[in-house]
Amino acid sequence: MFELSFIWAGIIAFAVLTYVILDGFDLGIGILFPTAKSERDKATMMNSIAPIWDGNETWLVMGGGGLFAVFPLAYAVIMPALYMPIILMLLALIFRGVAFEYRWRTERWKPVWDAAFFGGSIMAAFMQGIALGALVQGIKVADRAYAGGWWDWLTAFSILTGVAVVVGYALLGATWLILKTEGPLQNQMQRYAWWLAAGTLGFIGVVSIMTPFQDPIYFQRWFNLPGSILSVLMPGAVLAAAFSLFSGLSAGKDGQPFLSALSLFVLCFVGIGISFYPNIVPPGLTIAEAAAPDASLKFALVGTVVLVPLILVYTAYAYWVFRGKIDPEEGYH
Helix, strand or coil, X not given: CHHHHHHHHHHHHHHHHHHHHHHHHHHHHHHHHHXXXXXXXXXXXXXXXXXXXXHHCHHHHHHHHHHHHHCHHHHHHHHHHCHHHHHHHHHHHHHHHHHHHHCCCCCCCHHHHHHHHHHHHHHHHHHHHHHHHHHXXXXXXXXXEECCCCCCCCCHHHHHHHHHHHHHHHXXXXXXXXXXXXXXXXXXXXXXXXXXXXXXXXXXXXXXXXXXXXXHHHHHHXXXXXXXXXXXXXXXXXXXXXXXXXXXXHCCCCCHHHHHHHHHHHHHHHHHHHHHCCXXXXXXXXXXXXXXXXXXXXXXXXXXXXXXXXXXXXXXXHHHHCCCCCCCCCCCX
């Protein structure tokens, strides 16, 4: 039971991280969409993600479905605590997906669908950040059920993390466009990436400073041995990623800024994992306590061992097929 539950915690964490780094730049394109200076630039931005955007969200389904299947107690606690941000996020993703397809079928209503694409992207990103902040600050649990109030998720800290995720996703979107485009649009995104990188790093610093004070367990974990070693190593790794990001932008590299921005998100995710472990719902519900029975974990793992590699192969193949720069004259749609 113990070993399987932690294996499954790793699988769920992998699915969530994969969703964040893949759909992050996808949402970032939508956040940056109003900055496009022409319809040609808008079409290029959308065509850069058109073949892959829906596949990226597969990982969100897997993460949420996996949580329900193998950690039902955690699902039963998290959902009531975060109903509002999760519902708003899902509605935003729906509007965004509809707008993605409908804007190509009309001229009269195109500004409306453009606004829906932008609004859905920024709302989804903001709600994801809100949910993250609410989870980090802790969820009240009593008698194996959510014991907090309806608005516990809405705090100054969760709003801060919401804005941080929006800025971070915009950075991913800008660096993705640097990778995928050329000419004036690429130059525009290179300028934006400098400011967005500085903003993202600033938010990482502020949230990192505030997180240990959200719960005494976090503080002990980061500032007592052996955790204090990580308090030195993690900022050092973030600074190395930041240096790679800015040096790539300075040198006019295409791929280095995007990979460096992704590494910042991976490091932040690792930091959150260090704060949470061994809890799945901080501050008091552990991975082992929230897990389904051993037989259920084994049964679900059999299918997952087959499914995850297939999804990874499909995802890698899709990115390989649509690699390279986007030709504005040859749209996907």
